[in-house]
Structures are given as structure tokens and as C-alpha cells.
Amino acid sequence: MITGAAGQLGYELQRTAPKGTPVVAVDIEQLDLTAPDAVEAFVAAHQPSVIINGAAYTAVDRAEEQPTLAYAVNVAAAATLAQSAARHGARMIQISTDFVFGGATGRPWRPDDMTAPESVYGTTKRDGERAVLDALGPQALVIRTAWLYSAHGGNFVKTMLRLMRERDDVRVIADQIGTPTWANSLARTLWAAVARPHVAGVLHWTDAGVAGRYDFAVAIQEEALALGLLTRAVPVSAITTDDYPTPARRPSYSVLDKTDTTRALGETPRHWRANLRQMLGELTDA
Numbered sequence: 001m002i003t004g005a006a007g008q009l010g011y012e013l014q015r016t017a018p019k020g021t022p023v024v025a026v027d028i029e030q031l032d033l034t035a036p037d038a039v040e041a042f043v044a045a046h047q048p049s050v051i052i053n054g055a056a057y058t059a060v061d062r063a064e065e066q067p068t069l070a071y072a073v074n075v076a077a078a079a080t081l082a083q084s085a086a087r088h089g090a091r092m093i094q095i096s097t098d099f100v101f102g103g104a105t106g107r108p109w110r111p112d113d114m115t116a117p118e119s120v121y122g123t124t125k126r127d128g129e130r131a132v133l134d135a136l137g138p139q140a141l142v143i144r145t146a147w148l149y150s151a152h153g154g155n156f157v158k159t160m161l162r163l164m165r166e167r168d169d170v171r172v173i174a175d176q177i178g179t180p181t182w183a184n185s186l187a188r189t190l191w192a193a194v195a196r197p198h199v200a201g202v203l204h205w206t207d208a209g210v211a212g213r214y215d216f217a218v219a220i221q222e223e224a225l226a227l228g229l230l231t232r233a234v235p236v237s238a239i240t241t242d243d244y245p246t247p248a249r250r251p252s253y254s255v256l257d258k259t260d261t262t263r264a265l266g267e268t269p270r271h272w273r274a275n276l277r278q279m280l281g282e283l284t285d286a
Helices: 007-016 035-047 069-086 120-139 154-166 183-194 213-227 259-265 272-285
Strands: 050-053 092-095 142-143 171-173 201-204 236-239
Touching: 007 183, 035 069, 050 069, 050 183, 069 092, 092 120, 092 183, 120 142, 120 201, 120 259, 142 183, 154 171, 154 213, 154 272, 171 213, 183 259, 183 272, 201 259, 201 272, 213 236
Parallel strands: 050 092, 092 142, 142 201, 171 236
Antiparallel strands: none
């Protein structure tokens, strides 16, 4: 069972599902995850062996103004799913985020590092992790990721392409450091986790490498020009977080340590730029 089916991760999970794997994918139109009775009835009817919870309230800035709604989706709904999973003997994989961390360690964040979210979004995702782990114990796996993008849905890559077509220059924050991650890469790793039912606890997955958002934007323009997705180059200027204030604080450093994931799942991430090039290639074929 896949929740958040209409999102970029849900889309990639469906198209990368191993051949012969029966999948039921739902979004808000098919199942309101904030309605416990509906969730219980759905899980009871379909009896999934694994639930991948890709549904989330991800409007980071709007969450500061709508904390109740963010809590309902990111915490209460995750807890409801986990409790239904426990009643029906299902395993659950909860998707989480780099936003559970705050500050910087001088090294990539490890799964067992102390969380310190600095936003409503980050706090609700952290509390959702705890709810799932508490309800399911060894039948729960939390996988944190960061900076997701895909050819499907809205994301940073597609926003940059639009701005580079519309504007004569683009300004991008340079002092937020992380790792761009193709949702297809995460989806394939999640299927590897599905195939290993003994893997539990908390793991991290992103593509390989490190970048600032400014570096990411520069790479997007270079790769898009090479593929013909853009017809001209525009200046890309680096700015600071202070130059572009937002309602929610973003992590200044959110590189995630994937060592445990590589060991547990046998998956080795590709560099983010190689995956960016492949995803942009999909846009040229669309």
C-alpha cells in the first residue's frame, strides 16, 4: 500500500514497483488519512503486507500558519496508519526528512543523532517518526531523505527551469547545504527495503555528494542547456538566507549519512548530478 500516490515519490514508487508486486496506491481522493475509521476499514479490506507512507503536509512555510493541519497529516495520520498496520500484521515504512535536524555538526547527520527541528514542518515530521516507531517497534522503518525532485509534480528543479525561462537573472540561496535527491532513486531504495523485512529503525537516503542550493541551480542550468531544455543562459547570483527571509527556518546543513543504509540494503547512491541529468532527460522526452 502506497500513500501519497499523486506526489512525486508516489509516482516514482508506482513506476519502479518490482514486476509482479501487487500495489494499491491511494491519495486524498481515495482515502482521507486523517479519518481513522476510513483508514482502518481500508487497511482491513486490502490487508497490505507493507505500507509505504509517502503522504505528508510538505508546505513548509504554510505549516507555520497551519500547525494544526500539519500535525493532523504528519503526526496523527501517520499514527493512525501505524496502529492499523499493527492490528493487521503489516510492516510500515515512514518517509521523513532532513528538517528534523537543526544546526550543524561538521559532518553528515547520522540516523541516531539528536533531532532538533526548527520549524513546524520539521517538528511534525519528527513527531510522526516517533508515533510510527512507538506503534510498530521492529515492524517500523523510518527513512529520512532531502531535497527531492522528479519529472512529476512541483519541485526546485522545475521551478528553476521556469524562472530561467522567464527572467533575465535568478538569485539563489548559497548557504543552505544538502544533497539533491531524485525521487526515482529514493523509490528504488524503498523497494529494496520492502524486500528486506528484517530492516527496521531509522535510516537515511539521498543521492551522493553535497551541494548548496546555488550550486544546484547552476548545475540545473548547465545540464538543461546541454539538453536543449533552455535556449539561453541567465546569470545565477548567490544570496544568503538572510537576503531571502521565509516564515519557516530551513536547515543550514542537512547532508545525511547513508552508511547504515548501504550496509543494510546493499544500495550505493549515484552522484546527484548524474541523477539530475537523467531526470532532465525525461523532461526532454515528455
